[in-house]
Amino acid sequence: MIESLALGKHEESRQGEVFASSSAATVPASRHFYIESYGCAMNFADSEIVASILQENGYGVTRSPEQADLVLLNTCSIREKAEQTVRKRLSEFRKAKKSRPGMLVGVLGCMAERLKGKLLEEEQLVDLVVGPDAYRSLPALIAEAGSGQKAVNVLLSRDETYADISPVRLNSNGVTGFVSIMRGCNNMCSFCVVPFTRGRERSRDANSIVAECRQLFEEGIREITLLGQNVDSYHFFDEQTEISVSFAQLLEKVAAIDPLLRVRFSTSHPKDITDEVLFSMLKYPNVCRYIHLPMQSGSTRVLQLMNRTYTREWYMAKVNRIRELLPDCGITSDIIAGFCTETDEDHRDTLDLMAYSRLDFSYMYFYSERPGTLAARRYTDDVPEAVKKARLAEIVDLQGRLSRESNQADVGKVFEVLIEGESKRSHDEWMGRNTQNKVIVFPKTSPEQKKGDYVMVKVTGFTQATLLGELLPPNIK
Numbered sequence: 001m002i003e004s005l006a007l008g009k010h011e012e013s014r015q016g017e018v019f020a021s022s023s024a025a026t027v028p029a030s031r032h033f034y035i036e037s038y039g040c041a042m043n044f045a046d047s048e049i050v051a052s053i054l055q056e057n058g059y060g061v062t063r064s065p066e067q068a069d070l071v072l073l074n075t076c077s078i079r080e081k082a083e084q085t086v087r088k089r090l091s092e093f094r095k096a097k098k099s100r101p102g103m104l105v106g107v108l109g110c111m112a113e114r115l116k117g118k119l120l121e122e123e124q125l126v127d128l129v130v131g132p133d134a135y136r137s138l139p140a141l142i143a144e145a146g147s148g149q150k151a152v153n154v155l156l157s158r159d160e161t162y163a164d165i166s167p168v169r170l171n172s173n174g175v176t177g178f179v180s181i182m183r184g185c186n187n188m189c190s191f192c193v194v195p196f197t198r199g200r201e202r203s204r205d206a207n208s209i210v211a212e213c214r215q216l217f218e219e220g221i222r223e224i225t226l227l228g229q230n231v232d233s234y235h236f237f238d239e240q241t242e243i244s245v246s247f248a249q250l251l252e253k254v255a256a257i258d259p260l261l262r263v264r265f266s267t268s269h270p271k272d273i274t275d276e277v278l279f280s281m282l283k284y285p286n287v288c289r290y291i292h293l294p295m296q297s298g299s300t301r302v303l304q305l306m307n308r309t310y311t312r313e314w315y316m317a318k319v320n321r322i323r324e325l326l327p328d329c330g331i332t333s334d335i336i337a338g339f340c341t342e343t344d345e346d347h348r349d350t351l352d353l354m355a356y357s358r359l360d361f362s363y364m365y366f367y368s369e370r371p372g373t374l375a376a377r378r379y380t381d382d383v384p385e386a387v388k389k390a391r392l393a394e395i396v397d398l399q400g401r402l403s404r405e406s407n408q409a410d411v412g413k414v415f416e417v418l419i420e421g422e423s424k425r426s427h428d429e430w431m432g433r434n435t436q437n438k439v440i441v442f443p444k445t446s447p448e449q450k451k452g453d454y455v456m457v458k459v460t461g462f463t464q465a466t467l468l469g470e471l472l473p474p475n476i477k
């Protein structure tokens with residue numbers, strides 16, 4: 001289930017299997033793979049690259065690990081809990097291997113990169129370990145592992161973007177899709193493991209991004225999220241035309257494919273989001289009025305230790321600028337409670353900045369020290385767990401209030417909603433999102449609508465995470 005659009009959406013909300021659509025295999029396969037993905041949307045998108053590489057090499061996909069010759073876990077290292085979840089799952093597969101010794105188990109993604117051969121050698125949990133830039137070598141590694149050798153490739157690359165690989169859409173709802181526009185991260189936020197697991201930042205060829213988006217639109221996809229750890233630093237130099245493409249320009253190219261194609265993007269770093277991007281949003285109404293702008297902390301002192309390179313005032317100014325140019329824009333965030341040295345006063349600054357920013361929604365975590373990061377090397381993880389948890393509870397409470405206020409303000413408003421499918425609760429209701437990325441559920445009062453349609457919906461109420469509405473006749477805007 002791909003519910004969140006922000007990056008790093010994470011082991012808590014994004015965990016679970018992804019399956020290939022039935023259109024995937026063209027040749028009957030004699031061997032089958034099963035893949036489970038954890039972590040952020042980029043990792044889910046990578047699983048679709050992996051599926052494509054494996055299919056090219058004669059592997060069919062299966063939904064059932066019991067039928068798989070190859071079980072792959074595409075893993076996340078962002079917090080300790082994410083890794084624990086994967087380790088538990090790996091020990092389940094190790095047990096299963098006892099009765100099926102021919103089955104291979106592989107770890108892909110960020111844990112593969114972080115732990116490298118350790119998973120093979122010390123813990124004997126897996127047969128192959130493949131880092132995020134080494135997926136092209138999967139067929140060779142599977143062959144090695146199949147002949148009893150330990151197969152590892154965790155080389156990071158400066159230029160791999162998998163631009164030429166056409167992803168096999170896994171678990172697609174047929175309406176929304178994700179497209180990776182860059183890989184890696186150069187930011188070195190002190191708490192974060194991503195620069196170590198994903199390597200240097202590199203931008204994918206703009207032409208291949210636009211071609212993939214166009215193809216998705218032609219296949220019926222109506223909403224695309226452009227993915228990168230820091231989309232505002234996207235920069236591609238087109239050698240054919242000798243023209244550089246910035247993120248704002250890329251956004252416009254994708255938005256220009258068709259007015260019926262909604263475009264989202266994630267994640268925006270508060271230090272990098274520019275007016276140019278906001279103006280591109282203004283120019284194209286099909287670029288969604290939604291910005292995920294991770295704050296992490298509201299204390300300038302803590303932000304400095306986090307190496308976020310902006311201040312509390314800078315974040316305020318960005319929020320003000322967004323609201324000035326795009327008054328109806330949804331703003332959401334990521335917050336970390338209890339980073340090294342955080343005091344009660346720092347914590348109150350975070351609560352205060354959240355309220356100031358009137359965040360519509362946040363992903364909230366307590367700090368989890370990651371080995372090898374700048375924070376792990378330089379600072380002491382000195383906020384007691386009980387204090388971290390108490391602060392996180394206050395942050396969650398406040399966000400609950402802010403989200404309720406935001407939803408209350410929507411009651412009575414009319415939104416254009418893209419129908420994504422039936423609601424989980426009932427076959428008699430549709431579920432979709434408005435441009436601000438809020439989920440809206442409404443009864444199927446007219447037989448004409450189908451998945452992928454845009455409809456006008458009036459909000460009549462809300463539950464904790466969902467707006468409730470009623471369908472309006474098509475001529476009302």
Ligand code: SAH
Nearest residue numbers: 008191192229267294334335365366367368
């Ligand atoms: N590139 C994105 C975030 C990617 S990671 C950005 O810069 O905003 C997603 C989120 O996980 C981060 O925004 C942060 O809130 C959280 N996170 C990252 N490392 C963490 C850690 N060590 N402990 C707790 N939360 C962490």
Ligand code: SF4
Nearest residue numbers: 185187188189192194
């Ligand atoms: Fe991690 Fe910071 Fe890069 Fe985001 S911008 S992935 S938090 S280092």
Ligand code: F3S
Nearest residue numbers: 039040076077078110
């Ligand atoms: Fe994503 Fe987790 Fe890696 S958030 S980049 S899968 S550490």
